[in-house]
Amino acid sequence: MRGTPVVAGPSSYFRPENIDELPAAERDLVARRERLLGQAYRLFYERPIEIVRGEGTRLYDADGAEYLDVYNNVPSVGHSHPRVVEAIARQAATLNTHTRYLSRGILDYSDDLLATLPPGIDNAMFTCTGSEANDLALRLAKGVTGNQGVIVTRNAYHGVTTEVAAISPSLGGENTVAPWVRIVDAPTGDGSEFVRQVVAATDALRQSAHGLAAVIVDTVFASDGVVPGRHLPGSPGFLAPVVAATRAAGGLFIADEVQPGFGRLGSWPSAARTSTGTGTGTDTGTGTGSGTGRAAHDTDFTAPESGLWGFARHTIVPDIVTLGKPMGNGMPIAAMLARRDLVDAFGAEMRYFNTFGGNPVSIAAAQATLDVVRDEHLPQNATAVGRYLVSQLTALAGTAAEIGDIRGAGLFIGVDIVDAHGQPDEARTVALLNELRRRHVLIGASGLANNTLKVRPPLPFSISDADRFLTELEGALTTLRHQRRSRPSA
Amino acid sequence: MRGTPVVAGPSSYFRPENIDELPAAERDLVARRERLLGQAYRLFYERPIEIVRGEGTRLYDADGAEYLDVYNNVPSVGHSHPRVVEAIARQAATLNTHTRYLSRGILDYSDDLLATLPPGIDNAMFTCTGSEANDLALRLAKGVTGNQGVIVTRNAYHGVTTEVAAISPSLGGENTVAPWVRIVDAPTGDGSEFVRQVVAATDALRQSAHGLAAVIVDTVFASDGVVPGRHLPGSPGFLAPVVAATRAAGGLFIADEVQPGFGRLGSWPSAARTSTGTGTGTDTGTGTGSGTGRAAHDTDFTAPESGLWGFARHTIVPDIVTLGKPMGNGMPIAAMLARRDLVDAFGAEMRYFNTFGGNPVSIAAAQATLDVVRDEHLPQNATAVGRYLVSQLTALAGTAAEIGDIRGAGLFIGVDIVDAHGQPDEARTVALLNELRRRHVLIGASGLANNTLKVRPPLPFSISDADRFLTELEGALTTLRHQRRSRPSA
Numbered sequence: 014m015r016g017t018p019v020v021a022g023p024s025s026y027f028r029p030e031n032i033d034e035l036p037a038a039e040r041d042l043v044a045r046r047e048r049l050l051g052q053a054y055r056l057f058y059e060r061p062i063e064i065v066r067g068e069g070t071r072l073y074d075a076d077g078a079e080y081l082d083v084y085n086n087v088p089s090v091g092h093s094h095p096r097v098v099e100a101i102a103r104q105a106a107t108l109n110t111h112t113r114y115l116s117r118g119i120l121d122y123s124d125d126l127l128a129t130l131p132p133g134i135d136n137a138m139f140t141c142t143g144s145e146a147n148d149l150a151l152r153l154a155k156g157v158t159g160n161q162g163v164i165v166t167r168n169a170y171h172g173v174t175t176e177v178a179a180i181s182p183s184l185g186g187e188n189t190v191a192p193w194v195r196i197v198d199a200p201t202g203d204g205s206e207f208v209r210q211v212v213a214a215t216d217a218l219r220q221s222a223h224g225l226a227a228v229i230v231d232t233v234f235a236s237d238g239v240v241p242g243r244h245l246p247g248s249p250g251f252l253a254p255v256v257a258a259t260r261a262a263g264g265l266f267i268a269d270e271v272q273p274g275f276g277r278l279g280s281w282p283s284a285a286r287t288s289t290g291t292g293t294g295t296d297t298g299t300g301t302g303s304g305t306g307r308a309a310h311d312t313d314f315t316a317p318e319s320g321l322w323g324f325a326r327h328t329i330v331p332d333i334v335t336l337g338k339p340m341g342n343g344m345p346i347a348a349m350l351a352r353r354d355l356v357d358a359f360g361a362e363m364r365y366f367n368t369f370g371g372n373p374v375s376i377a378a379a380q381a382t383l384d385v386v387r388d389e390h391l392p393q394n395a396t397a398v399g400r401y402l403v404s405q406l407t408a409l410a411g412t413a414a415e416i417g418d419i420r421g422a423g424l425f426i427g428v429d430i431v432d433a434h435g436q437p438d439e440a441r442t443v444a445l446l447n448e449l450r451r452r453h454v455l456i457g458a459s460g461l462a463n464n465t466l467k468v469r470p471p472l473p474f475s476i477s478d479a480d481r482f483l484t485e486l487e488g489a490l491t492t493l494r495h496q497r498r499s500r501p502s503a
Numbered sequence: 504m505r506g507t508p509v510v511a512g513p514s515s516y517f518r519p520e521n522i523d524e525l526p527a528a529e530r531d532l533v534a535r536r537e538r539l540l541g542q543a544y545r546l547f548y549e550r551p552i553e554i555v556r557g558e559g560t561r562l563y564d565a566d567g568a569e570y571l572d573v574y575n576n577v578p579s580v581g582h583s584h585p586r587v588v589e590a591i592a593r594q595a596a597t598l599n600t601h602t603r604y605l606s607r608g609i610l611d612y613s614d615d616l617l618a619t620l621p622p623g624i625d626n627a628m629f630t631c632t633g634s635e636a637n638d639l640a641l642r643l644a645k646g647v648t649g650n651q652g653v654i655v656t657r658n659a660y661h662g663v664t665t666e667v668a669a670i671s672p673s674l675g676g677e678n679t680v681a682p683w684v685r686i687v688d689a690p691t692g693d694g695s696e697f698v699r700q701v702v703a704a705t706d707a708l709r710q711s712a713h714g715l716a717a718v719i720v721d722t723v724f725a726s727d728g729v730v731p732g733r734h735l736p737g738s739p740g741f742l743a744p745v746v747a748a749t750r751a752a753g754g755l756f757i758a759d760e761v762q763p764g765f766g767r768l769g770s771w772p773s774a775a776r777t778s779t780g781t782g783t784g785t786d787t788g789t790g791t792g793s794g795t796g797r798a799a800h801d802t803d804f805t806a807p808e809s810g811l812w813g814f815a816r817h818t819i820v821p822d823i824v825t826l827g828k829p830m831g832n833g834m835p836i837a838a839m840l841a842r843r844d845l846v847d848a849f850g851a852e853m854r855y856f857n858t859f860g861g862n863p864v865s866i867a868a869a870q871a872t873l874d875v876v877r878d879e880h881l882p883q884n885a886t887a888v889g890r891y892l893v894s895q896l897t898a899l900a901g902t903a904a905e906i907g908d909i910r911g912a913g914l915f916i917g918v919d920i921v922d923a924h925g926q927p928d929e930a931r932t933v934a935l936l937n938e939l940r941r942r943h944v945l946i947g948a949s950g951l952a953n954n955t956l957k958v959r960p961p962l963p964f965s966i967s968d969a970d971r972f973l974t975e976l977e978g979a980l981t982t983l984r985h986q987r988r989s990r991p992s993a
Contacts, residue, residue, distance in 0.1 A: 026603075042605045042610065043605070046605070048625075049625075049626065050602075050613065050626060051626040051628065051843065051846035051847060051849075051850050052846065052847050052851060053853065054602055054855065056603055057603045057604065063604065063606065064600055064604040065598060065606075066597055066598050067597075067600065087858060087859075092599070092600075093595065093596055093597060093598065093599070095596075097595075098592070101591060101592065101864075102595065105592065106583055107556055108555060108557045108582065109557070109578065109583070109832075110557065110833075113547045114551065114553065114554040115546065115551050115553035120532065120535050120536055123539040124539060135539075136540060136541040138540065138541065138544075141631040141632050142632070142635065142858065144635070144664075145631075145635065145664065148665050173857055174634075174635065174638045175664065175666035176664060176665035176666055184853065337858070343595075343599035343600075343859070343862060343864065344835075344864070345834075345835035345836075345862070345865065353541065359543055360541050360542030360544070364544075364545050365544065365663065366544075367632065367634070368577060368632065368827070369577075369833070372833060374591075
C-alpha cells in the first residue's frame with residue numbers, strides 16, 4: 014500500500030515528485046517533512062514557502078522577504094495582533110484549567126457572544142476545532158430528532174472527524190459520504206433551484222428509514238465557490254424556505270459559520286434602519302445583481318443583524334450555529350451554539366466534557382479577538398474594502414477575459430477564472446496562484462472545479478493592500494498570457 | 504424533552520437541584536453557567552470552586568485560598584510553568600499559521616518526540632485533542648485494514664467525537680457503543696483473563712462481517728481504575744499477547760497514551776541496564792506484587808524505554824500511538840503517531856488537514872513541555888514520589904479499613920475505597936472527594952464502580968506535597984468515620 018499519491022489534473026499543492034526542482038533550503042525541509050509527517054500532509058504551491066513571521070496582513074519568509082496575505086482567514090484580526098497576544102500571555106501565566114471548575118471568563122465571553130445572535134440561540138458549548146463543533150452538532154441533531162439523515166451541498170466541507178468527513182464530499186466526492194447523506198447542488202442565481210433540490214431531498218429522507226436529522230450549510234458556501242446570500246432588506250434570503258422545509262420534515266437547520274462568521278462578510282444595516290433601500294449593505298458581487306453602494310453604518314453588535322454571521326443575511330434563525338477558525342485568531346477554540354431546549358434535551362441524556370474546550374487561555378484569546386473586531390470596526394472595513402475590491406475586479410474583468418463571475422460579501426470574494434469559452438479553467442487558476450506567489454501575494458482557490466480565486470485576507474486588509482493585490486493580479490494574468498503565447502503546447 | 508438530569512446514586516458532580524444550598528457568589532456563577540452553557544456541562548464537587556490562579560502544584564480560588572492539586576494531569580509540568588508560558592507568548596507574538604507552509608518548529612519537535620518512541624513508530628500527525636487523535640487513528644485503522652470491528656475495555660474512555668464516543672462505554676455503558684464494538688473486562692491480577700477475553704473477541708470479530716480493525720487500550724487503564732503494566736525486565740507484559748492476537752486477526756494495536764504518556768508513570772531503567780533485577784523501576788503498587796524499591800536511574804530519553812510511555816512497560820511496539828492531554832501543558836495539541844507504511848497507505852488515499860493541528864504556538868508549547876519534562880527530571884520525580892506515596896498509603900491502609908487495593912506507577916496511583924466487606928464503596932468515595940475539597944485538596948475518582956481515588960497530580964509534586972495529601976486523606980477518612988457514627992442512617 015506504499016506509493017506516491019496520485020494527483021489527477023492540476024493541483025494547488027506541491028507535488029512530492031518535483032522535490033529535486035526545489036532550492037536546497039526548501040528541498041531539505043520538504044524531505045524532512047515527508048519523512049516525519051508522511052504523505053497525508055500537503056504543502057501550498059509548486060515552490061512551498063517557509064513562513065517565519067506574521068504581522069497584520071503581512072507574512073515574512075525565512076529570508077526576510079515580505080508577502081501580502083490574501084488567504085488566511087484564521088488570523089482574522091491580523092497576524093500576531095498585540096491585544097490577542099497579550100491576552101494569551103497574561104492568561105497562560107495565570108491559569109489554564111478546564112470547565113469543571115467555575116470560571117468567570119467563559120461566562121463573560123458566552124454572554125458577549127450570544128448577545129450577537131438572535132433570540133432563541135441561547136446556549137454555547139465549547140470545543141477546540143470547527144470539526145469538533147460540527148461533530149457535536151450532528152450528535153445533538155441525531156440524538157434529539159432520533160433521525161440519521163443529513164443534507165449537504167455538492168462540494169461541502171465540514172471537517173475531518175470520521176462523522177463530519179462523512180458529510181464532506183469535498184474530501185473525495187460522493188463515494189466518501191455516508192449512506193445517510195444526501196447531496197444537493199450549491200446555490201446559483203436566486204437560489205430557487207437550490208431550494209427545490211433541498212425540499213426534494215428532505216422529502217426523500219423523511220420517507221426513508223434514515224429520516225431527516227439536519228440540513229447543514231456553510232452560509233457563505235466557501236468550498237462550493239463562495240455564494241453569499243443576497244438579502245434584500247425586509248425580505249428573506251433563499252435559506253428561509255430551506256429552514257422551513259427542514260423543520261417541516263422533522264430536522265434541524267445547522268448554520269456552519271466557521272468560514273463566514275465573526276464579521277468577514279461585512280457589516281450590514283438592519284432592515285429596520287434601511288427599509289427604504291433596494292440593495293443590501295454588503296453585497297459586493299456582480300453575479301446576479303449588484304449592491305447599490307450603500308455606505309457602511311456603524312453597527313450595533315448586540316443586534317443579530319450586526320453582520321457577524323452569514324445566516325443573518327438570509328433573515329433566518331438557525332436551530333444550531335457552529336463556529337471555529339477565526340474565533341481565537343489562531344488559538345484552537347470553536348463552539349456549537351444552539352436553542353436551549355435542544356441543549357437541555359441533550360444534557361438530560363448525556364454529559365459533555367472536552368478537556369481543552371473552553372479553557373481559560375483559549376477563551377481569553379476569543380474575548381480579545383471579539384473585542385478587536387468591534388473596537389477596530391473590522392466588519393465595516395470588510396464592507397468598504399470588499400466593495401472597492403469588487404468594483405476594481407469588475408473593471409479589470411472588462412480587459413481580462415480570464416475573469417468570469419465575481420461574487421462576494423465583505424472580505425470573502427470569489428473570482429471565477431474561465432477559459433476562452435467561459436468555462437472553468439482550473440489549470441490557469443493553479444498557474445495564477447503560483448504566479449501570484451512569485452509576486453509575493455498569497456491566495457488560494459476553491460469551488461467544485463477549483464477555479465474560484467478565494468479573496469479572503471485578514472480583516473484589517475486596507476485599500477492600499479487591495480491596490481497591491483489588484484496590481485499583482487493584473488500583472489500575473491498578463492504574464493500567464495505571454496507564457497501561453499510563447500509556449501502554445503503548455 | 505426538558506428536565507433535570509437524572510443522576511443515579513452518588514455523584515462526584517454538583518447536582519443542579521442543590522443550587523440553593525450554595526453561598527451567594529457560587530450560586531450566581533452556577534446559575535449563570537446553567538443559563539449560558541446548559542445542562543450537559545458538569546461541575547466538580549457538592550460545592551463547586553471558582554479557580555482563578557495556578558502555580559506549580561497549587562491552585563487558588565477567588566478568595567485567594569490555596570488548594571493542593573492532586574487531580575490535574577493536563578498541566579503536567581506544573582500550572583503556569585514559566586518556560587511554557589514564555590514559549591507560548593513568544594511564538595504568539597511572532598507567527599501562528601498552519602501546516603501548509605513550511606515550518607521548522609513542527610519538524611524539530613517531531614524529530615525530538617519520535618526519538619523517544621521505538622523504531623517503527625516513525626510518523627507524526629497533529630490534531631488539537633486526544634479525541635481527534637483517536638478519531639484519526641480509527642479512520643486510519645479502518646481504512647488500512649478494510650475492517651470495522653474495534654475492541655475496548657468495559658469502562659473505556661477514548662474521547663467525545665461521534666466515532667470515539669461510540670467506542671467509549673464509560674460515557675453510557677454497553678448501550679452507547681456501536682454495533683462493531685466488542686467490550687472486554689479490564690485487566691486484573693496478572694492480566695491472563697484479560698488476554699483470554701481479547702483473544703476470544705478478536706476471533707469473534709474476525710469471523711463476523713465487521714472483521715477486526717483495531718484493539719485500542721489506554722495503557723494505564725485510567726477510567727477502568729488504573730492498571731499499570733507490571734513489566735519484569737526482559738520479559739513482556741500482558742499486552743504482548745494482546746498485540747500478537749490483534750495482528751493475527753488482521754487488526755492494528757492502538758496504544759492510547761493520552762493519560763499515561765509523557766512521563767507520568769515514572770522513569771524506568773531499560774531491561775538491558777537492569778537485567779539482574781527481579782522487580783521493575785516504577786511499579787509502585789501492592790495489588791499483585793510489589794516493586795523492589797530500585798533506585799530511579801537517570802534515563803536516556805531518546806530510548807524507547809525512557810519511561811515516557813505506558814506501552815513500553817509491556818515491552819511492546821504498537822502500530823499506532825495516540826497522545827493528548829499533557830502534551831502542551833494545557834495548550835490544545837494532540838497527535839497520532841504510527842508506522843510509516845500505515846501513514847503512507849492512508850496518505851495515498853486521502854489528504855489530511857487540521858486547521859489548528861500542529862500550529863506554531865501549540866508546537867512551541869509542546870516543545871517547551873517536553874524540554875521541561877527532561878530538564879527537570881519529572882519522570883524520575885514521579886518514580887520517587889510515587890513510590891513514597893504508595894509506601895505511605897500502604898501503611899495507612901493498615902489502620903484504615905476503607906483503603907483496599909493500591910495500584911500505580913509513578914504519579915498515577917489508584918486507591919480503591921471499599922466497605923466493611925471489602926466491596927467497592929462509591930458513596931464513601933464521593934464523600935471523601937468532597938471532604939478533601941473542604942480540606943483544600945483536589946482529587947477525583949474513576950473505575951467501573953467509581954470507587955478508585957485517582958492520585959494524578961502535576962508531575963513536580965514533591966514529598967512535602969505528598970505528606971500534605973496523606974495527612975488530609977487520613978484526616979478526611981477519620982472525619983467520615985465520625986460522621987457515620989453520629990448519623991447512622993447516612
